[in-house]
Amino acid sequence: MQQAFPFVDRVRYEGPATRNPFAFRHYDADAVVAGRPMRDHLRFAACYWHTMRNGLGDPFGMPTAAMPWDDGTDSEGNCLRRVDAFVEFLEKCGIDRFCFHDRDVAPELGTLRESNAMLDRVAAHLKARADAAGKRLLWGTACLFAHPRYMAGAATSPDVRVFAHACAQVKHAMEVTHRLGGEGYVFWGGREGYSSLLNRDMARDLRHLARMLQMAVDWKAELGFKGTLYVEPKPREPSVHQYDFDAATVLGFLREHGLFGKVTLNIETNHATLAAHDMEHELRVAAAAGALGSIDANMGTPNCGWDTDQYPTDYSLATRVMEVVLSTGGFTTGGLNFDAKRRRESWSPEDLFHGHIASMDAFAFGLKAAAALRADGRLADALRRRYAAWDGELGQRIERGEASFAELERLVADERVGSPASGMQERLEDTWNAVVWDARTAR
Numbered sequence: 001m002q003q004a005f006p007f008v009d010r011v012r013y014e015g016p017a018t019r020n021p022f023a024f025r026h027y028d029a030d031a032v033v034a035g036r037p038m039r040d041h042l043r044f045a046a047c048y049w050h051t052m053r054n055g056l057g058d059p060f061g062m063p064t065a066a067m068p069w070d071d072g073t074d075s076e077g078n079c080l081r082r083v084d085a086f087v088e089f090l091e092k093c094g095i096d097r098f099c100f101h102d103r104d105v106a107p108e109l110g111t112l113r114e115s116n117a118m119l120d121r122v123a124a125h126l127k128a129r130a131d132a133a134g135k136r137l138l139w140g141t142a143c144l145f146a147h148p149r150y151m152a153g154a155a156t157s158p159d160v161r162v163f164a165h166a167c168a169q170v171k172h173a174m175e176v177t178h179r180l181g182g183e184g185y186v187f188w189g190g191r192e193g194y195s196s197l198l199n200r201d202m203a204r205d206l207r208h209l210a211r212m213l214q215m216a217v218d219w220k221a222e223l224g225f226k227g228t229l230y231v232e233p234k235p236r237e238p239s240v241h242q243y244d245f246d247a248a249t250v251l252g253f254l255r256e257h258g259l260f261g262k263v264t265l266n267i268e269t270n271h272a273t274l275a276a277h278d279m280e281h282e283l284r285v286a287a288a289a290g291a292l293g294s295i296d297a298n299m300g301t302p303n304c305g306w307d308t309d310q311y312p313t314d315y316s317l318a319t320r321v322m323e324v325v326l327s328t329g330g331f332t333t334g335g336l337n338f339d340a341k342r343r344r345e346s347w348s349p350e351d352l353f354h355g356h357i358a359s360m361d362a363f364a365f366g367l368k369a370a371a372a373l374r375a376d377g378r379l380a381d382a383l384r385r386r387y388a389a390w391d392g393e394l395g396q397r398i399e400r401g402e403a404s405f406a407e408l409e410r411l412v413a414d415e416r417v418g419s420p421a422s423g424m425q426e427r428l429e430d431t432w433n434a435v436v437w438d439a440r441t442a443r
């Protein structure tokens with residue numbers, strides 16, 4: 001078989017001093033950090049859509065990416081070759097997992113039945129190749145946003161036949177995910193939103209979205225699929241407003257419709273920043289609800305205002321993400337999926353490796369730094385001290401719901417309640433720097 005990436009054999013760990021651009025400086029898959037091998041903490045996945053299917057076109061320019069293994073057609077032979085190239089990429093880059101949309105793997109044909117049949121054949125090849133290479137499916141999903149029928153949404157389309165088609169497509173995508181041993185299934189509501197409220201009934205749209213998710217929960221049980229169902233929030237783009245705006249919005253929606261606990265969250269960095277949140281905010285909202293399922297790891301350019309899906313190469317960002325992940329006890333079925341693409345100018349196949357290598361190293365650094373912050377303990381101590389009074393008798397009575405306004409009024413009416421202790425934000429930031437950056441040579 002002709003290789004798609006003949007310029008590299010296998011990316012290996014060479015340590016922080018290496019000058020080899022095809023080596024890891026921090027990601028040492030089997031090295032143990034905080035009690036577990038790095039690969040088990042990080043659970044890296046590459047995505048099929050950006051890695052194999054993104055030609056790097058933009059709204060103003062043609063695709064630029066060189067993909068010598070791909071003849072640009074929808075033929076079955078071409079789909080099968082792409083599978084081979086993808087698995088070769090995973091093996092050479094040392095990435096254990098992957099994610100896909102149904103339509104990344106095989107094209108949309110005349111009818112759903114025809115599309116399903118071809119997807120089944122290509123997916124069988126993908127399963128055989130992935131199994132042989134020991135690669136696992138982190139999650140699958142259905143593309144419910146590219147075809148013109150989905151222009152006004154899928155589950156929230158005003159057209160009931162479109163809703164029905166979307167459900168049928170999800171049914172099959174879940175089946176394929178199950179067949180491939182997928183650990184999860186994602187709903188990203190690409191166009192589940194609106195561009196104008198003049199032509200949309202928002203309350204009805206939301207009920208329809210809940211109906212689709214409930215049918216997915218039912219189908220999961222019927223299939224015997226044990227993976228996790230995730231919703232991936234995003235506030236806008238391509239729609240003006242998307243119903244899955246952010247983590248808090250989705251959690252409220254799930255609770256309202258009896259889906260909480262059955263569906264959890266997949267949080268993406270660039271979607272967080274589009275919602276004017278830090279990634280850490282989104283992760284903490286999800287974690288507080290016990291719903292931090294998985295992460296789409298990328299980053300954006302906040303002053304650009306678009307889902308630029310850049311590779312998450314920022315050490316500081318990766319550290320803050322891993323701090324939250326470690327605080328929840330780590331991923332179970334989820335992982336770090338690189339929902340990221342190269343810049344349009346980084347068109348060569350080599351750049352696919354550099355994007356992933358830089359991101360894997362950033363997260364390996366982030367993992368070590370987050371573990372060091374936890375071991376150091378000063379930040380956690382400061383937080384504990386700040387809330388210490390809540391552990392006293394009064395605080396505990398309030399938290400248990402045993403206090404009333406009248407009682408609290410009696411308590412403070414004659415007291416001069418002044419300022420709380422200093423928040424010491426700058427000192428905490430300095431401690432963070434000391435542990436993450438100053439100690440970096442030790443790692």
Ligand code: XLS
Pocket residue numbers: 101141186188232234268296307339
């Ligand atoms: C797009 C989303 C998409 C989902 C999968 O912005 O991030 O790529 O992750 O449908």
Ligand code: NI
Pocket residue numbers: 188232268296339
């Ligand atoms: Ni995503």
Ligand code: NI
Pocket residue numbers: 268270271307309339
């Ligand atoms: Ni995205």
